[in-house]
Amino acid sequence: MSLKTYFLQVKEVVQETADSVTIYFWHPLSEQIKYKAGQFITIIVPAGEGGKKVRRSYSMSTSPHSDTAIGVTVKRVEGGLVSNYLNDNVKVGDFLEVLEPLGNFFVEPDADKTRHLVLFAAGSGITPMMSIAKSVLKMEPNSRVTLIYGNRSEETIIFKSKLEELGAQYGSRLAVHHLLSRPSSVWVGKCGRINQGAAIRIMKEADTDFTKDNFYLCGPVGMMEDVIAGLGIYNVSKDRIHRENFHAPMVEDEPQEADDSLQTQTVKVKYNGDEYEFEVQPHQTILEAALDLDIDLPYSCQAGMCTACMGTCTEGKVKLDEEDGLTEKELKRGLILTCVAHPISKGVVIEID
Ligand SMILES: Cc1cc2nc3c(=O)[nH]c(=O)nc-3n(C[C@H](O)[C@H](O)[C@H](O)COP(=O)(O)OP(=O)(O)OC[C@H]3O[C@@H](n4cnc5c(N)ncnc54)[C@H](O)[C@@H]3O)c2cc1C
Ligand code: FES
Known part of the structure; x- marks a missing residue:
């Protein structure tokens, strides 16, 4: 999934509670960003160590049917990088880097329905x-x-x-x-x-x-x-x-059992007309291995929740740490999420649209 990037200008910042703000954006001059009620955008800000860019997902709190601006509401998480950065720094007129709306959690209104x-x-x-x-x-x-x-x-x-x-x-x-x-x-x-x-x-x-x-x-x-x-x-x-899910479930403190089905494997990823072949270690997901090599694959939540990293496994076998982000039908069609996927056979090929 090739994701479109926007630089959206902040129209208004509203303090909702002591620890949350709504950030309203202007649509770009050239286009009206389309989204469904319930979907989210991914915001990329230099909130990491040494100004490293970090990305987090935020659901729109505005409605595509009744609000002119696009808005997200961000609540501070104690010690959280991006939620505190957005609460503390964003002001009217700023431009923020944002990935296009995504997500399977949405409702499409239909005037004929009674529900x-x-x-x-x-x-x-x-x-x-x-x-x-x-x-x-x-x-x-x-x-x-x-x-x-x-x-x-x-x-x-x-x-x-x-x-x-x-x-x-x-x-x-x-x-x-x-x-x-x-x-x-x-x-x-x-x-x-x-x-x-x-x-x-x-x-x-x-x-x-x-x-x-x-x-x-x-x-x-x-x-x-x-x-x-x-x-x-x-x-x-x-x-x-x-x-x-806004937040991946807590990982237990108990030591994780080693998964014997995982071995270092070479995988091939086809994305945007390019082919990348690289090794994935047992402790890595396919996305982690790619990002470590500066291969620019699409992603957002990195927790199997948002589907931004979705691809199709066309050859070989992969195992997902978390299957909740995909429907049964999608899993049957061979769709996978690279952020939670490990190769478990030789010759794995992933195609990302
Ligand atoms: C699809 C989706 C939509 C989302 N929409 C919204 C939204 O509309 N508004 C919003 O405020 N957030 C939303 N989130 C959560 C948001 O993406 C961030 O995870 C959140 O702001 C924390 O990021 P951070 O960088 O501040 O914290 P991090 O630096 O990532 O985490 C700091 C610590 O807080 C813990 N932590 C992280 N997130 C949470 C959480 N949500 N609750 C409790 N502990 C947490 C981490 O495990 C870590 O220990 C959404 C997430 C997803 C996946
Ligand atoms: S990056 Fe969100 S599901 Fe993989």
């Missing part, structure tokens, strides 16, 4: 949900949205007043359920975390039809697993559960 979308978000996981909610509410007059949104305290709720405005605009078509794990004494809303019990209670309160509604999840892995377990009780089919 109920149930969105679960925690913390910064609100960003794609904001885009999806705004898009569906605007474009599907017969559909409704329930948002279940977890945060620590009142002050950390991103888009609190924007959600109230949307509620006033769309009435009963939008129901927002805030859950706070450490609320102040004056909080009159729901308390606690989004766990299995809370998720089921609120979904019932929201007249959820488990036989046909669609569920969208973005937040910590534990929260998403709890909600999925709750949906499992009602036999919700996998194709109606959509999740976006």
Whole structure:
């Protein structure tokens, strides 16, 4: 996948909470950047050691159907390179290097549909949900949205007043359920975390039809697993559960067992009309080996979540550390993600479109 790069000028920076900002960009003069509600862009900034460029993905919090600018909302992660760089440094007029929108976590509104979308978000996981909610509410007059949104305290709720405005605009078509794990004494809303019990209670309160509604999840892995377990009780089919991972699951502290199927192999990668042949060591992924040799392959999250590094394995066999980023159909077609792929046979050939 050959990714298009843009240099986007910052139109506005809005402080949403003490530790998050929304950065709005102008579209380039020459084109209107197309994206789907729920997708993300990759921002590349010199936030690494000695000004080294680093890239991170950020979901659009704006809607392609109701907002003129493209916007991302970035929440600080303690000790995080890029989230703090963006919160501390970006100002109106700056240009940021950005890769084109990507991602399989999206909703395409259809005015003829009548449906109920149930969105679960925690913390910064609100960003794609904001885009999806705004898009569906605007474009599907017969559909409704329930948002279940977890945060620590009142002050950390991103888009609190924007959600109230949307509620006033769309009435009963939008129901927002805030859950706070450490609320102040004056909080009159729901308390606690989004766990299995809370998720089921609120979904019932929201007249959820488990036989046909669609569920969208973005937040910590534990929260998403709890909600999925709750949906499992009602036999919700996998194709109606959509999740976006912002953060790769924590690697256990226990030493990893050596994987005997991995040996140093030579792989061939065809990309952009060029062919690269190089060795991949057992401890490396195909992408890591390529980047170590300064071979400029496409990538973004480097964690098997965004599909920016997708290619097809046309010869030989590879093993993926993480398969969640691809659908079963894509895996059957031989699609792989180079950032989590290891060659496990001789003669592996990968083609990247
Ligand atoms: C598809 C996608 C969309 C995303 N959209 C958004 C978005 O809209 N808004 C947003 O704020 N972020 C979003 N993220 C997360 C974002 O890409 C970065 O991972 C995040 O900003 C942290 O980057 P950093 O460079 O500051 O931290 P790093 O320097 O990469 O990490 C510092 C430390 O924090 C840990 N860490 C990294 N990310 C997280 C996290 N999310 N939660 C807890 N600990 C973490 C790391 O393991 C490490 O220990 C998205 C990620 C993906 C894959
Ligand atoms: S770089 Fe994101 S899935 Fe590989």
